[in-house]
Amino acid sequence: MTKRIHFIGGGQMSEAIIRAVLTNNTVNKSDITVSDVIAERNSYLSETYGVTTSELQSAMLSAADIIVIGVRPQDDLETISKAINTHSTVDAVVVSIVAGVTLKKFEALLGEGRPIVRVIPNTLTDTGLGYSGVALNHLANQEQVDFFLRGFGKVMYVDEQLIDSFTGFGVAGPNYVYYFIESLADAGVLAGFSRKQAWDIVLENVAGAVEMLQTSGKYPRQLLDINNSAGGVGIHALHELNSSDFAAGLQRAVLAAVQRTTALGDE
Ligand SMILES: NC(=O)c1ccc[n+]([C@@H]2O[C@H](COP(=O)([O-])OP(=O)(O)OC[C@H]3O[C@@H](n4cnc5c(N)ncnc54)[C@H](OP(=O)(O)O)[C@@H]3O)[C@@H](O)[C@H]2O)c1
Known part of the structure; x- marks a missing residue:
């Protein structure tokens, strides 16, 4: 049976979701409705x-089976909730990406008698990769x-208690990878490659390393042991990274993102 999906708020994230579900033939365009305040x-x-x-x-x-709330936290959630309660059926599932x-x-806004799903959508929607984090209330499944x-x-x-961590670690995740890729490409330029050459090498290595981890089932430490021979090139590079703040800096960055997510939610 086809389900009808209604989006309240047609901003960047709602659009990214609509584009992806249409591209993937998950939902027919005739089953999607959108209401934004901007004509x-x-x-x-x-x-x-x-x-x-x-x-x-x-x-x-x-008419909606699923109602997606795709507005900003500071928008008028009270009026939106009143509209949902006035017009929708009680078994329509409310999916919030707020x-x-x-x-x-x-x-508190909608009453406790309705399925509600809280989603932290990933920002890789156009690729089919990347996890969205999802928490369900007691009536949702x-x-x-x-x-x-x-x-x-x-x-x-x-x-739900992991949702802020999911945001700072998982959904912000591509940002850490983008930054790593940029830094590594700069290293290639520093070592004498053109920007294009450095870029091609880095992208291939990142994609290949992920493929290697997935197909071999090995942990990074095991692959590092295979790649780093005694007194060789790899272990010298690793020693330099270990002497820097690389791992701890990355971990502090993730924790700062998680804390900021929580602080924004409390505002
Ligand atoms: N963009 C991302 O990558 C991303 C990723 C994960 C989660 N999110 C979350 O997703 C939510 C939406 O973000 P976004 O980037 O899509 O924001 P956005 O582009 O600002 O979209 C929100 C849209 O909803 C409209 N709107 C506001 N109140 C409304 C109402 N009562 N009824 C109908 N439409 C209304 C807004 O209009 P006005 O501009 O006139 O207010 C705007 O066009 C946020 O809570 C955000 O944190 C976003």
């Missing part, structure tokens, strides 16, 4: 993706939303 945004989404949009959403809410707003807060969530990446169900 131009609605026109853009309907023209670009063929989905139905309108600033007036009562009929869309009534950063920092807890299931408890949504239960995986079967209600799994097909939809898998339309924009992989899905990891976690206790």
Whole structure:
């Protein structure tokens, strides 16, 4: 049976999700409706993706099986919740991608009699890779939303207490990798390669290293032992990295991102 998905808020993240679920044929465009407060945004989404949009959403809410709240934490969640409660059926599942707003807060806004799912979407939606972090309230279950969530990446169900960590570690994860790749490409330029040569080598090595870890089933330490011969090139490079703040700096960065996520949620 096809499910109808309604998006409240048609911003960057809602658009990325819509693009991915349409590309992956997870949902038909005729089953997607969007209501943004900005008329131009609605026109853009309907023209670009063929989905139905309108600033007036009562009929869309009534028809929806899944309602995605895709607005900013500072937006008027109270009015949005009233609209949901007024127009939608009680078994429609509310999926929130609003950063920092807890299931408890949504239960206070929507009442406790409705399935609510809190999702921290990953930012790799166009690749099909990357985990979204998902927490369910007591009335929600995986079967209600799994097909939809898998339309924009992989899905990891976690206790809500891990959601901030998921944001700072998992969803912010590509940023650490981008920064590592940039730093390593700079090292190649420093060592005499053109930017293009350095870039090609780094991308191939990063993709190959991930492939190697996945296909061999070995841990990085085991592959490092294989690659680093006694007194050789690799162990000299590792010694230099060990003398720097590399690992601890990265770990502090992740913890700072987790703490900042929590602080934003408390504001
Ligand atoms: N972008 C990302 O990579 C990313 C990743 C993970 C999670 N998130 C989370 O996803 C949420 C949305 O982020 P975003 O980047 O997509 O934000 P965004 O581009 O600002 O989109 C939000 C949209 O919703 C509209 N809106 C506000 N109140 C509304 C209402 N009552 N009814 C209908 N539409 C309304 C906004 O209009 P106005 O501009 O006029 O307010 C805006 O067009 C945030 O909580 C964010 O933290 C984003």
